[in-house]
Amino acid sequence: MVKLVSNGRGKISYLEKRLSDKNYHLPSSSADKDYHTYQQRVLRSLISAGAAEQAVITFFAETEQLYAETFPSENELEWYHRDPRASLWLVCELYEELKSYRTENSASYLSPTSLQPAHNVRVDAIRRCIDDWPLMLFTPAYYMKEKSIEWAELMDKHNLFKDVYAKQVDVCSWLKKHLQENTIISSNRICGDSPEEIMAWCYTSYFIWRKNNLHSPDTVELFIRKFKSAWSTQKNRIKNKVEKNLKPLNVNISQKAHDILRYIATEETISNDRVIESALDMLYKSKAGK
Structure with a gap:
């Protein structure tokens, strides 16, 4: 056929x-x-x-x-056709649904080991699953409509990463690392290399993690607070790097010098970078004044 x-x-x-x-x-x-x-x-x-x-x-x-x-019409599928984040989230939701009814083998092409991290590949795989719908309790039209509503609500009320954006700096990798270090990621999907695929992985990982922790709202709220604080700090770093044209400096110093650096930074409540800049500025002025 x-x-x-x-x-x-x-x-x-x-x-x-x-x-x-x-x-x-x-x-x-x-x-x-x-x-x-x-x-x-x-x-x-x-x-x-x-x-x-x-x-x-x-x-x-x-x-x-x-x-x-x-079956859903093409217009009813636009919500994930044009959004890599939505297509990855939907694939994960759909595959978990199939697993819950022990029918995942009928759509093994949706599994993490089979599906490549590419938006167009996911769209084709979802279309294939719709055409050969393996679930008998509800139609694909009903399921897709429910998922489109759920996705819209997630993006409207729980879009924690909507402000994670910077023109000249890679923030996608920072976000991925932050999630890996601060949550137990239950998604075992391969993360693609492009910014769009990394963001899709981040959104899907967070939404799945959040769903799995709804029984513990304090855990979710704590993560949200920590993330907002971390992103605020990261934004300031990005701003300083771009506006002040900051350059990375990789030098080796003695333990004594490091202890002095940390002591001054703590006492003056300033960053290590600021301590070094101030010391260099003072040394330069003293030399220039001679």
Whole structure:
């Protein structure tokens, strides 16, 4: 059976299944460029086999109505089509749903070991799962609608990373490291290398972690407070680095010098960087004044 890339792929597959249920075996082929082409070929074949044309047309109408009620439209899938964060989160949610019903083997291509960290790959995999929907308790249309609402609520009320952005500095890697060091990441998905994929991994990891810790709101609240403090500090570092054109300095100093550095920084409540800059400035002025 030929798998089409567009929404017609699912409709063709659904029509094939309904025909098969009625003992008509008319698989699609490479000549069927879209659903309409396949439908017309089926119509001709059934009429040639003795079926009444009006009965076939009625069957097609019923099939399309059932498909519309069962499967989501392309517009209803836009929320994750255009957002790598949403597609990764949805893949994780969908795979966990399948595991809870012990049907994950029917969609093993969604597993962490099989799915590559790329947005377009995830979109295709989700489409494949929708077309070959393995869950019997609810339709893919219902599931996708519920997940779209859940995602919208997460982004509206719990988008902790909405301000994590900087033009000239890589903040994605900083965020990933912060999450790895401050949460027990339950997501075992591979993180991609691009900024979009790193942010997708960060959002998904946080949302999954948050969901797993809803029974402990204090834990979630503590993480949020610590994150906001850490991001505030990081923003100041970025601002200073960009505005003051700061340069990294990698030098080795003695333990005594290090202890003095920390003592002055603590007593004056300033950073190590500021202590070094002040000392250099004083030394330069004393030399220049001679």
